[in-house]
Amino acid sequence: MRRRLLSRRDVLAGTAALAAGTVYASPLRAAAPPSTAITPELIEAARKEGKVVYYTSIDLPLAEKIAKAFEAKFSGIAVRVERSGAERIFQRIGQEYASNIHAVDVVNSSDAAQLIFWKREGMLAPFVPDDVAKHYPVEHRDPDGMFASFRVGLCIIAYNTDLVKAEDAPKSFADLLDPKWKGKIVKAHPGYSGTIMTATFEMQRDLGWGYFEKLAKQNVMQVQSSADPPKKLALGERAVMADGNEYNIFQIKERGGPVAPVYATEGVPLVVGPNAVFKAAPNPNAARLFQAYCFTPECQQLVIDEGGLRSMHALAREKSGRKPMKEIKTMREDAAAVEKMGDEIKARYVKIFHV
16 A cells, blocks of 8 residues: 555556646546535534644745634634645655545645546545636646646746846756856755656656756755755855746745846746645545635735745736746646656656765
């Protein structure tokens, strides 16, 4: 049991990759349930449970802001945030379920492939919030109602503005291979971060593994989370980051930090972070209420304004001063292919970077 929960190599063997422009595959083809509104009855049932446990890979300060906003809106229901890298969350849930421990109510992961796995294993509960049904593009909703795109992020290049002039900054992934950046680059690891797992898949597909083999010769500082490179950049420990969260760069820059984003000319890796409710959630009503709240315009605007993330909610508005999503060339996400190749990506990355 544990091996199957921790390894993704054969989970989607034989499953076709997603069609261009789609995010989620749905081989099971069950009918999605009717959408659910936030009602007084749901709130009362959630209050009787008194808490909800949220496993998430979003940055801890944002996760805590979401929790506090929810607690303020729905008094009497506490949110316990368990934050870690997406790949660590996947392992933790696998280990818990292998031991028949059901602790998690709602999950958010920057590795959408994990949601496909949990769905195929029968671990998720079908639940469609009203906002998802009414205001989300069909490609950002699981057809069977098991999950939806809570957040969308970009994995970008960035630089320290105290150490690098704008005219000298890299404009592309190819520019990072210039010898002048040797010993000056920081990047995160796909074995820890779901964002980097997804970005590594998209980049090896579009640029080839040869790109990473060349990048590895640049004496790159290797860190874990996709939140780590922006922080190393802001501290001046490295001049350039090869990958990392756009949202952390926004947060640091808007606080006056010395960082600036770069949107690679080859295309920017697109990373979808779905939310889902677990079938064995110990607090099922609080889980559904929290899930519904996460997709409201209120929460989605918090995700944008405070978190620096992108939203697929039709009523959400981008924050002034940031590059609009429509102006950014992005790579195509393919969660099913990431699921199929996850173990291979980790192994090859370790071999190339020796980390």
